Amino acid sequence: MGVLRRSELVLLALVVSGCAPRLERVVAYYPDGENVRLEGSIREDCEGLAHAAGTWRFYFPGGRLAELGEFDGSAVVAARSLASGDASLPDTSRTGRWSTWDESGHLRAEGAYRGGRRQGWWTEWHASGVRRAAGMWWGGQRLGTFRTWHANGVLATEGAYRFGAEHGVHRTWDERGVLRRSATYARGRLDGWLEVRDATGHLRERAFYAQGELDGWRTLWDENGQRTCRARYAHGLQDGTTFLFHPDGSVRQRGHWRAGKEHGASSGFDRSGRREWFAHHVDGWLDGDWLEWDVNGTLRARRPYREGLADGTSEEYDENGCLRTRGDWRADRRSGAWHFYLANGVLDLDRSGIYDGDQRVAPLADEN
Secondary structure (H helix, E strand, O other): OOOOOHHHHHHHHHHOOOOOOOEEEEEEEOOOOOOEEEEEEEEEOOOOEEEEEEEEEEEOOOOOEEEEEEEEEEEEEEHHHHHHOOOOOOHHHEEEEEEEEOOOOOEEEEEEEEOOEEOEEEEEEOOOOOEEEEEEEEOOEEEEEEEEEOOOOOEEEEEEEEOOEEOEEEEEEOOOOOEEEEEEEEOOEEEEEEEEEOOOOOEEEEEEEEOOEEEEEEEEEOOOOOEEEEEEEEOOEEEEEEEEEOOOOOEEEEEEEEOOEEOEEEEEEOOOOOEEEEEEEEOOEEOEEEEEEOOOOOEEEEEEEEOOEEOEEEEEEOOOOOEEEEEEEEOOEEEEEEEEEOOOOOEOOOOOEEEEOOEEEEOOOOOO
16 A cells, blocks of 8 residues: 555545544645645545535645635535545535635635625725725625725725615715716616716716616716717617717707617708708618708708718809719719819819719710
């Protein structure tokens, strides 16, 4: 028979002692055979299976205590495998109070288990000793108000839970104590107002949710506190009027959406409120005339669209209202006769002509 390792010697007495359900002590070592890896008590049955029970201690390789707590006797593991490191104790049989330390000896977590799940008040700490988290648990799920803290001791998050799911108002702060986020939940889903702020405390987003989906107005602001966008949603999709704004707060663009797609008339405006362009969409596709005007209100361009593609007669004008371009589009390509005019109104013979598939294939019949 070969020489037994130290861990095997500790367990040998247990293996030959018979089937009496008495509490026996077990110690397992790290591969160096000197430093204890774990120690506790087991009840061994006739099949050679160990039932962990009573107080157990787990150690780091350097010898410091890592965990301390109790098992309820329901955990089953082969005794020799446990000692050799080929098996571990299942968390499902943890019971009573447990404590956890880091390798420097700082307490990192403390609380109770029942049936292998967190039960009751638990507290966790940063390595510096500053409290990191605290709250009540029930059956392994958070219940009631739960709080976390930054390493500098400033409150980081606060909110209530109902059996593991966020419920009610939840708030988040940065390390300087500036409120960065506030949101209302119901059964783990956003349900109510959400507000997001930047590091200076300026509001950057405010939106309403229903059952986890955007449902109502959503407004965005820039870093200067100027509103940039205001859009209406339904069931998580843009649905209704949407506004974009210039830095001075005037409307830059107004459009309509339906079920997440642009649908209906939309217009763009300069800071004085003068309309610069107009378009019409159907289910997200440009469909109808695209119109542009210059600062004097003179029409500069008209281009018809069908299902997102330019299709029909298009015209472009200069700032004086003089025609500069006229021709037909078919499926987003120039087709047929196209007329291009120079600034003096003379026909541009180099560009004008008959087009096919966006290519000039012949001169105009009336060119001279």
